[in-house]
Amino acid sequence: MRLLHLITIVLALTAGLSADAKRLPEPGGEVRVQLFGSDLSLFEQAHVTLPLLERSRLGGLATWRSDVIALELGEDTTSWLVRAKLQRTFVLRSIQQCLGSTSSAWPARVLRAASISAEARLSGDAIALTFSKPVGAAHELLSGCWLQSSFALGGPFKQAGPTLLEANKDAMVPGPLLDRVQMVGDAEQAHIREGRGEAPGDGRVIAAAYPDVLLLVQRGEALKQDVLGVAADAEPGLATFYRQFAAGTLVQVYSGGHGMASRGVLPPGLAEPHPLPRVRAAARVEPLALSAEDRYVRSVPVYVNQNDRVARGFEDRLSLFLGSRSIGVSRVAQEAGARDGLSVVRWRPPSRDPGISMLELMGRFPELRVGDGTLLLKLLSDSRAARLEAALEVERAWIDSRRVIPLATLDVWYEVTSGLEGVSVSDEGVPLLDDAFWGGSP
Amino acid sequence: MTRRIPIKSSATIHLWCCVLGFAIGLGTAQTAFGYEDSTGTLVESVARAVIERARAQEIQTLSTVDIETRGAFDQGRFQTFFTRRLEEQLGFAGLVAPERGRVGQANLRIVVSVKSQRVWAVGFLEPTSGRAPIPLAISRVLDDELAYALGLRRTQGANRRWSIERMGVVRGQVLDICFVPIEGQGDETLLAVLTTDAVDFYRQPGLDDSLQQLSFRHELGVTRWPRIVAGWMGAYAPGKIWLATTAADEDPYVVDIESRERTRAPFVGVPVRQQDELGSGDVFFADRTPSSASLRGKLRLVGGQPVTGAPVMKSFRDAVFMARDNLWATVDADGRLAVSAGQGDSWDLGGERVGDRLVLTDLDDDEIFELVTTRASYQGEPDELMIRRVDVLSKRLISSFRRSTDGAIAALAVGRFHSEDGPAVWFVEQDSVGLATVWRVVMR
16 A cells, blocks of 8 residues: 555656646756765766666657667667767767776676677767677667766756756756755755655655665575575475565564565566465474574674665574574675675666666676576567566576575655655666756745 | 517418418427427427417417516527517417508517526417406526527526537647637638647637648747747737747747748737637737746737736736726736736635636626636646636635546637637647647537
């Protein structure tokens, strides 16, 4: 019910503006936003520059639009032609920076996970983009690339100070309705703040199109030794683990109920409802047997992002679970430190595309690579149905092998002050203010 | 008011008299004259009562027929739809066709009035012989059709019947619509539809026919719209549309439908249409606010001179003037609806917010204006058309008609295609796939 309520609000709030609004908004005003960490840089990127391609809906059909490029298929899906709508060198540099072998952008990580290299070069009046293997999902991939150029050619806002964005009158896209966006640290001052715990009483909440996924990733020795006892024929088994872990309760406790226990990797929004591997629990599941004394026979390295309160809550429960099996936890500060251990991972799929998202997770954890090259290429096929099929195959392989144990989905949501309309949430999970406006007096 | 019908003679009356007698004998008088509407039924009932009583008293002809109305009848319509029809039917029966020089045997006196939502025709057949007058009393329910036909100005409590009719589909993202009279084309009027691409023109061949698109269209040629996409049109002269949009670097201009030429507007002004109840009227002009759907500045006439008595408005979306009551209705930039007498004396409307556009008309012909608005909602939310009576005495807007729509109401206008059409509100409901439905609201 709460989810339904949330979706209703999101639909109402995220509807873009257009000419047929019977009450057109009045431009002007300032909005104060509170964001943290990587979300802050994603937010700035989304407002001061432009993606090379954007998803759009035209007449009910999902399609692609761009103020920057037009993408054409070459002879086959290894070669694409990019026609720039502005200076080609800007676009070329942007593609090279995004897809280059040393790039940290997610499209580059996706290509690396599939062992594909990309080359972009000027070719006549266009840019030739060549992949070492077929990439049918080039549009999806380039939607993760951003224009690297001067502010004058950028997005609807420009950086006017370390914490201030101003409307960019020389932008390539229609100017925003707001005059300024101020980043603030104090939640009390913010008109938009990251949702934590209980939603505000007045229901002013917006959520992303799909949730984050909380996963437990087992690697190296931890997987080999089955420290959780969840292997296919092991005791107590995965079903008992799920019951004793009680992820649904943890979502209630640590996330204010904004999410739910989940046994799938692909969240709603990325994949249609689909069957998951069946697991059976014993008729009676005992509560965790815990002792006041630490009598651990061994310990296992565990990583969790210490800044993520919800993930830390799950990690606490994990340590209790391991403790009941007389296994201690040695917390590590870096994800790389848990190569032979467990990671509690909050995963935000970078794209609505299931194939690309699975490759992105593989790029983060090379141990998750599955199948032969054919399956990986299928994740980048030109058919979404084929990509979804491949993604489901990968998901099943991860769960069957217990390399990935899905725990929960966590809604990505923001509190929005009353009167502020037109705010949406990007696929990256940050608020978008291009169409935002004050419904009453600014 | 009394109208005395001069008694006429006709060579065809005797033949029709036989037909009528046969028809009455078969009990089919109600359709014998071909009047199957409410007014026809009333007239036939009165005629039948008179004829039956006259026959019973062996009265062959009438000397005079006096018909009097009590109440707010439109005398022109009453004469057309009641008096002439009654005269015709009595003529068919031979009662008003005395032979030349022959004196009639009775006088007919009828008073038509309205009471308790019924139309009453009460009167006497007064024999000239001095015998006692013969009474007659006929009544019919006052429905919308009868009220319209008799030109009755109905009171608030009357049983109104609004009719909302689908008139056609137009393509594109609609910004505004307006009616444009065409010079030298009789009374032909076109509906101009402004979209983000062009202005398209539509005609309506008959009162209830669907709209037909003309082959001529005026392309806007706008390549770059700001985030606020809005447009305004006003026909300030026959065949000439003054057009303004929020498109960057686009000054207002005039489109001449006949020459198909585009010329620069005499000054930079946004048309603010002022319709009367039949859809014609002045066009006022206001200043634009860059990248906004709001208007500002003093309202001006087409010659550029200020509109006398217009309120000073800081920033507004639309304004209409009710000349008879010297009232202005405005929507400000925040969507607040206000009604005021020029510079002051604002009505307390509770700060209600409405959509950007207003239109004003007298749809039910009761000499009380109706203010038509939409809901102050944004895209993705259901919209609503609201018609409210402007009650000058109580200084209130009284809800008269509401209709929810699935899509956004993108444009509103008052007008009519032909001079014989009644007043109507036209609006465009925009859906999410680039189709827009044109609706008409009338009172029937």
